[in-house]
Amino acid sequence: MKTRNLLSGVALMATVIWGCQPYDMPPIIPQTGSSISSPAAGTSIVLEKDGADENSIDFTVTAADFGTTGTVRYILEVDAAGAQFAAPVALGESDSNIISVNVAELNEALLGKGLEFGVAGQADFRVKATINLPLNPIYGETLTLTVTPYDATVAFPVMYVPGDYQGWDPSNEATVLYSVNFDNKFKGYVHILGGSREFKVNETNSWDINYGDNGADGSLERDGSNLKVAADGTYELNVDLAAKTYTIGEVKRWGIVGSATAGGWDTDTPMDVFDKTTNSLKITTDLKAGEFKFRANNNWDNNFGGGNGELTGGGPNIAIAADGNYTITLNFGAEAVTYTLTKN
Structure with a gap:
């Protein structure tokens, strides 16, 4: 019995002594984002309409360091100057240090962010780097450039809204929702006057990728049940394509x-x-x-x-x-x- 108590005391002392030893924190791996080296800060760019669909601007970026090895991909983003990239638009991506940006797409993005055509305005650019490992993306420093867009109609991303109200025609380019911030969040108005009052939302102007709601719970399922409203009138329809959710506003006549x-x-x-x-x-x-x-x-x-x-x-x-x-x-x-x- 005395021996057992002695051994217990030794074990307790060992636990106390061990618990008092300094604990080494795991090392923090430093990471470095990718920055834009060309065009240089302060550069002024005038976009030309002629050949815009075919021409591109090359952005040169530095290598990102995730503190480990892997395949790194670089995405160039733009937003209005001072907007803190609240709703950035991805302009292009690459596995190398050169990201080619289509002139027409850059022009659309800048006009969509509020820059006026024919007027020099500022926009913020940055590089988002990802790696094929379970690590968060890292972002480089912001580069502000002065860019003059040309006159063009902004082609906002759209989702199509075929339904009984317009003849179940997914190719109708008028009955659509728009993503004015290029952020996969779409908004528009559906005018439903009679019929079954049923409709769907499609990613393309065909039935290839269409969404409905199987549980009438505000979530979208591919090839799901038709959406439906209870009364005739105009409805504001919002779709978050990334989250696969939607909301329908109150009816207005x-x-x-x-x-x-x-x-x-x-x-x-x-x-x-x-x-x-x-x-x-x-x-x-x-x-x-x-x-x-x-x-x-x-x-x-x-x-x-x-x-x-x-x-x-x-x-x-x-x-x-x-x-x-x-x-x-x-x-x-x-x-x-x-x-x-x-x-x-």
Whole structure:
């Protein structure tokens, strides 16, 4: 019994002594991001429209060091100057120290970030480096360049929204959602007036990659069940393609209201015609000399006014100079809400 207690005491002392020994932390492996060596800081670039689809600009980057060996890939990213790469656009990638960037794609990205065509503006560039190991990407220093884009229509990435409302046509280039930040988050408006009120969202203008929702829970599944809304009207539709999720906003029934309309300023005259070729609402009606606005749901929570075809939320009344029969359209585009007004 005494021997057992003695051995227990020795074991306890050993544990205490061992526990007091200094503990060596595992070494921290230093990592170095890839930086852009060419073009150099302060460089001014003027993009040329001629040959833009075929021409490219080469960015030279330094080697990234992950502190271990592996296959490293370099991705060049751009964002608006000072935006802290909140929504970067990937311009190109390479396994070497040269990343070739298509001029047309760079121009689109810069216009999408708010730079004006024909005007020198600043944009931030950086290199994202990845390795074929379970390690996080590392980013190099930001390089600010002065770039002058050329005049071009920005071709935002799109998702297609075929459904009963437009004839289940995935090739319709008008009934689409736009990713104005080039970040795989898409937004648009679906005008559903009658029919089954069912639709889907597609990655391409075919049925090859289409999504539905099998559980009506806001998640998207490839080849899933049709999405569906309960009532006729216009819906804001948002899709996060990376997360495979979507949201559908509250229904809005758009109409016109004002002294020029049959209902005056009290009652909306509904826009009950949908033009699938332009993804717009339309109405042909008699108007009196006076004014009108666009309004949803017979209240002023959502209304548009303006002039010269451009609309702003809560904007000024639109004038009608003379009595007559008019055709009016309302269109929710990628970046603006517009209208047309034609006297028949």
